[in-house]
Amino acid sequence: MSAILPRMTVVSRTLLVMVFVARSLSAGLPYLLKDINPSTRASSDPLLLQTIGNTSYFLADDGSHGLELWKTDSTESGTQLVKDINPGIAPGVKKDRSAYAFRGRLIFSALNVPDMQVWITDGSESGTTMLTDMHPATPLGFNAFLIGATNDAAYFIGSSTPGGGELWRTDGTVAGTRMVVDLHVRSGTFPFGFGTIGNSVVFFATTATRSGLFISDGTAEGTRTLGGGGGVAGHVPFGNGLVFAAFEDANTFGIYRTEGTIESITRLHGGFKVDPNRAFEPFVLASLGNFVYFTGDDGVHGRQLWRTDGTVDGTAIVAVPGPGSVQAGSVATVGDNVFFLARSGSVDQLWKSDGTAAGTKLVKDGLANAYGGFAWHGAFYFACNDGLHGTEPWISDGTTSGTQMLHDINPGMGSSNPFQYFDGGNVLYFSADDGLHGMELWAYSNVTAPVRRRAARP
Template sequence: MRAWRWWAGVCVLAMGCGEAFTEEALSDNDAPEPVAVQGADRPPALGPASLLKDIYPPPEDPVPGPFGGTAPTDLTSFRGRLFFAAFDLEAGQGALWRSEGTTASTVPVKHLVDVPGRLTVVGKKLFFTGGFSEEHGAELWVSDGTTAGTRLIKNLRPDSGYTLLGDFIAVGDTLFFFRMVRPDIIASGNLELWRSNGTSAGTVRVKDLGPEGDLNGPLDLASVGNRLFMSLGRTETGTELWVSDGTSAGTHLVKDILPGTESSFPRHLTAAAGVLYFSADDGEHGRELWRSDGTARGTELVEDTRPGPEGSEAQPITVFKKRLYFAAFTPGYTVTELRKLDPDPSCHPRSNRVATIPNPYANIPREFFIFVSSFTATDRKLYFTLFYDVGSPAPADVQLWRTDGTRNGTKLLYQPLIVSPDLRVPTPVPTNDGRVVLYAYDTAHGHEPWVSNGQPGGTRLLQDILPGPASSYPQDLLRAGDFIYFTAQDAVHGREIWVLPVPPDRE
């Protein structure tokens, strides 16, 4: 096995468990003409973004690439403010910072011996690692957003050896995380599941999961109510679905979907209607859509979208307008199907096909892999990105799409979003008026911030932070309060946080 990687009711027929229907493939004729908005209907001006604060000066020596150096990390929205981590090379210490969108309000909350990491919001608490120190090893911290309320929870380092903390996730009002205990920093260790309520007494080990060499994962995590679901591999079962209620006895394999030592590899764990939806391969139907209530009996194939052992490579996306949307693919990824169904566990519907998206590169003699890499649901639109992977460092294409749940309302907005192998695919961030902010690429401006109103003609450059064809490489998009934040690099400050005020709602 690979080493552990870090990283009921009644169904309403008309609205719920409806029958399947088919749609024709999308064509250029489906795209509406850009609408010219004038007068009072014009949305308020957006931008420009500005440098929030030069947190720490860049190092004197050149930083290799656009993502090196001491850039702020772990941008997180907590109590309507921005929180983030930064490291001061000159002072040799890290700090937890907060901001309310102005230079004056951007201040350190707590200085630490190392850079904070894994910032995770759980209710009114912000958990994070305090880095790694010789005194404590891996440290678990909690904050209420103030200096006085930011403290070390518990020393999680054993009497001998080293600890690493990872895979933080909020489950109800509890933080779940994993601790790796090793005799030294490079040796193989033991993996444990822990939970914390923010107090020393309430930070406890849930279960010893076993030696690192006998495990694969956790590969995916999801919170459903007060339970943690995960995809975890063991030698005797392969990689299968596990669940935890925060107790040792309640942390166990849910079901060996592909019996024996082979793996069903549960992926894309997604909460919907109080149950878990995911994709898995049981060896008979191929990779299809499944769901689970946390019991073996309640873990079932939802539908065999593409009959046969190849399967549809189903990928759950998210809930939009009370329907679970997922992507399915024809053999060879020649067509992407956007589908939806009622996620109510008392229903057993066939999914409805919303739209079909042909692969424009299907005739290229290379093996393709297509997947939804990011998504954002607003009140009226679901935005999602399709990533075309051919095994090269850079993507073959990354496309921005949107849908309102209908075929004619499913539109390609822009391509390619990114061409850099080092830039993460953006997750569009909503404003108050139906627009979304993201980043995209064109040859004249490089990778820069963009905005979209949900129409191809309204998807455009927002600001050229690094003028000309060079890129500012924005990433880490996040909304906190009335501001959208992201990191970008200009020609003077290196990579820092930029802030974009969000216009208020019109009354």
């Protein structure tokens, strides 16, 4: 009997390990997807772009090819360089999110020395090609900026002459890539996409005569200004149009609504103070039911959670008195609630709201360095420091007990500083630093995920 007991103990321990691993697999743990830049403590600094089907595209620097386009299917073997567009150590792309999904492929900006041109890829090296070289004889040093995609075309600002930028469209073929209208977009400015209304693209640009919103249906006659000359800082689809934030002067911004014409633009509320530390506030607006939620400081109540139903009378602060100063960029919709982060004194807090004062409730107190805010698969993801660990990824289901650290990626008081949560379909991606591999791409599945050990580089 004494000889059998030790064997049973070994078997029991083995079973316990198997149970632990099985539970880890079923619960899912964040895992380092791939050490893309294997140099000691070097970072690939991934920038996530778009998910198309089961493939997510991102920019990264592996230390050998410079910053280039990569793809992943959430496995290590499936995380690959798409193409070394600019061969060698020099970058082939610039670090911005000028990329859109279009008809199952990715349209993005890439280098054709010395200018940035528009490229398209199906995820293969041979299927990654330049759509057009707008000025092959005389490089102008003008970067092409993707600004949006509809069902019919993808749109970008390019330049074929020294006179400035023009609006272009493409159907994904070289023959179907053409200029729509010459807007004389100023060189050195950064036009960007602002969503779609129907089959028209809305974008912000600075031309020789104005700065503001434009809308285009792909024709010269159907390209017109929408105003918003002070600059825009966020938008969300609403009804048959958009609700957006626009700067009214250097110190204030307002919330507006449009259905795609100047006549339909309505100022819902204005005079919100611009936080000098958050120059692009509010860059996140969230929809819930028939309302759009945003953060704003009206000069009386501090920065609080607001909502609008698209009318002047229906635009109001949610709760007075409300939480402490609500963080811009932390608002996200989960189920029937809006989640957001706030600061009370020197303490960070997690809150949720159903849009009423009575339904605005504190979820978790006593946090520090809380930031971010992303909704994915019925939960709210953010980053914070609980005083026992460094700044790590957290998850919340809206209850105090269900708000917890997702994983101690950089063990102990070290911080992994996770950021740019990104929806990869069945996988949540984000960047983090485990203290050994630098800032790299991590993945998490709340269904299943491989359990990987934190191993040092050789």
